[in-house]
Amino acid sequence: MLLTPKQAGFSLLEVLIAVLVIAIGLLGMAALQLKTVQNSHSAFQRTLASIVAMDAAERLWINLGDTPAKTAATIQSEWLTNWTGVLPAAATASSIENVGSGKWRISVRWQENRIAGTNGVETFVYEMDLYP
Numbered sequence: 001m002l003l004t005p006k007q008a009g010f011s012l013l014e015v016l017i018a019v020l021v022i023a024i025g026l027l028g029m030a031a032l033q034l035k036t037v038q039n040s041h042s043a044f045q046r047t048l049a050s051i052v053a054m055d056a057a058e059r060l061w062i063n064l065g066d067t068p069a070k071t072a073a074t075i076q077s078e079w080l081t082n083w084t085g086v087l088p089a090a091a092t093a094s095s096i097e098n099v100g101s102g103k104w105r106i107s108v109r110w111q112e113n114r115i116a117g118t119n120g121v122e123t124f125v126y127e128m129d130l131y132p
Contacts, residue, residue, distance in 0.1 A: 042112060042122075045087065049108040049124035052083050056096055056106045057128050064130070072096055093121070102131045 056079045063070050070078075076096045083094075093109035105127050112122040 045110060045112060045122065046124060048087055049110060049122075050126075052087065052094070052108050053106045053124060053126035055079065055083070057104075057126065060096070060104055060128070060130055072098055099127075102129055104128050104130055 056075070059075050059079055063075060079096065080094060087108065087110035093107075095105075095107050097105045097107070099105050105125060108124045108126075110122055111120050113120045
């Protein structure tokens with residue numbers, strides 16, 4: 001089959017368009033994979049924050065039976081010392097607060113720089129009632 005001058009190079013153009021479509025598809029898949037890794041890391045950090053907050057709650061429960069009872073500042077200091085290094089910057093911003101009549105608020109804060117568009121600080125707040 002002979003190609004006329006109008007058809008010459010048309011196959012090359014088809015190949016270039018196919019390569020462009022495949023490249024765009026691969027870039028889309030790479031972006032999707034990157035977003036998945038970011039969200040997975042964020043979920044991991046939130047899981048750690050939950051574990052850290054539950055540890056603080058358990059320390060408060062244990063303190064009910066201690067004689068003499070420790071102060072909230074002592075419990076917070078021991079708690080933060082134990083978890084230093086687990087969550088980025090958690091030791092400087094996390095807190096245990098007595099908000100009145102057996103109610104406690106445990107706040108865990110950490111740096112989350114992997115997700116663009118945020119200020120980088122995430123907070124997990126756990127509130128509990130603690131009665132002797």
